[in-house]
Amino acid sequence: xxxxxxxxxxxxxxxxxxxxxxxVYETRDTTYYLFWYKQPPSGELVFLIRRNSFDEQNEISGxxxxxxxxxxxxxxxxxxxxxxxxxxxxxxxxxxxDSNYQLIWGAGTKLIIxx
Amino acid sequence: xAGVTQTPKFRILKIGQSMTLQCTxxxxxxxxxxxxxxxxxGLKLIYYSVGAGITDKGEVPNGYNVSRSTxxxxxxxxxxxxxxxxxxxxCASGTGGVYEQYFGPGTRLTVT
Numbered sequence: 001x002x003x004x005x006x007x008x009x010x011x012x013x014x015x016x017x018x019x020x021x022x023x024v025y026e027t028r029d030t031t032y033y034l035f036w037y038k039q040p041p042s043g044e045l046v047f048l049i050r051r052n053s054f055d056e057q058n059e060i061s062g063x064x065x066x067x068x069x070x071x072x073x074x075x076x077x078x079x080x081x082x083x084x085x086x087x088x089x090x091x092x093x094x095x096x097x098d099s100n101y102q103l104i105w106g107a108g109t110k111l112i113i114x115x
Numbered sequence: 116x117a118g119v120t121q122t123p124k125f126r127i128l129k130i131g132q133s134m135t136l137q138c139t140x141x142x143x144x145x146x147x148x149x150x151x152x153x154x155x156x157g158l159k160l161i162y163y164s165v166g167a168g169i170t171d172k173g174e175v176p177n178g179y180n181v182s183r184s185t186x187x188x189x190x191x192x193x194x195x196x197x198x199x200x201x202x203x204x205x206c207a208s209g210t211g212g213v214y215e216q217y218f219g220p221g222t223r224l225t226v227t
Contacts (some may be wrong), residue, residue, distance in 0.1 A: 004157075015162025033213050045158075045205065045218040052213075084180030091157055102173065 003027065004094050005108035013082055014114050021077045021109045023092030029053075032096040034068065034075045035103065040088040048090075051075065087113045099105075117141050128196040130135050131174035136191040136222050140207030146209045147189040148216060149173075149181065151202040158205065164189055180188045196226045 005024045013019045025034065036048040049059060051068050059066045061081045079086050092106040119140045128134055140147065145166045150173075156174030164183040167224040177199060180192040189208075193200060203223050207216040 035215060037132040043203070044220050045207075047217065049120055050215050093157075095212055096181065103158070103212075103216065105159075107155070112159045 003099075003104045004092055004093055004106035006090075006109045008109045009107070010110040010112065010113060012112040013055045015084055016081050018078060018080050019060075019082050019111065020093075021090050021111065023075045023077065023106060025073050025075065025092070025094045025096075027073075027094060027096045027098065029096040029098050032094060033101075035093040035095070036066065036075075036077050037091045037093065038088045039108070040092065045091075048077075084113050084115055087111060119206055119208055119217055119219035121204075121222050123222060124220065125223045126225070128193070128224065130196060130226060132196050133192070133194050134196070136193070136206075136224075138189045138203055138219060139187050140189075140190065140206075140208040140217075141187065141210060142217065143186060143218075144208035144210055145186065146211055146216075147183065148207040148209075149189070150181070150205045150207065151166050151175065151200075152205060152221075153202050161191065161204075169180045193224075200224065200226065201226045 003026045034051045034055045038046045056068050065078045067076045089108045089110045091108045093103045097103050122137045147172045148163045152158050159175045161179050162181040164170045167186050170181050181219040205221045206219040209216040
């Protein structure tokens, strides 16, 4: 079974729309860490956020926000008022003791923002 | 600060050839990682190191070797290249498994 599931393979929206990228994870550990990374068309991987399992507070950073819900094992990412520069592949990843704290990656969601 | 640098950026290998992908970081991170990313997929861990002289296998180590003689460098060696090793290879570094990793720009390798 996949430990990190990003069910949306590709999402396409028009600029200025809000968009939410879903991430569902699976772990038996009580202490674990969740991450989001961005991979723009240029190919590099850029760290966006890290969350530990004991901190369920939502996080907002400018137009980006993250919703962590342990009850549904989800760590969703919302971009408000999307811009063309947000076009990228976004990866969710899990770090848990059961996997020796190695990052387990989702398959990624390709986000296309049309002008 | 250069961060994590990787060379070369692109390489084409013939089946059976060998090569070394270079990775250097200047952030004094103890942890370093090698990943491969196949088209349309997430990253898969090949090898990692928690400090100079210490390396361990990740999820897909077959066909690769690593060494870590210094904190800064973590080269990845491909022996007897096969078409299945065609991929983009990323090196990363960090301060520990529970913390974020910082990635190099990647090496696009084609084996034909």
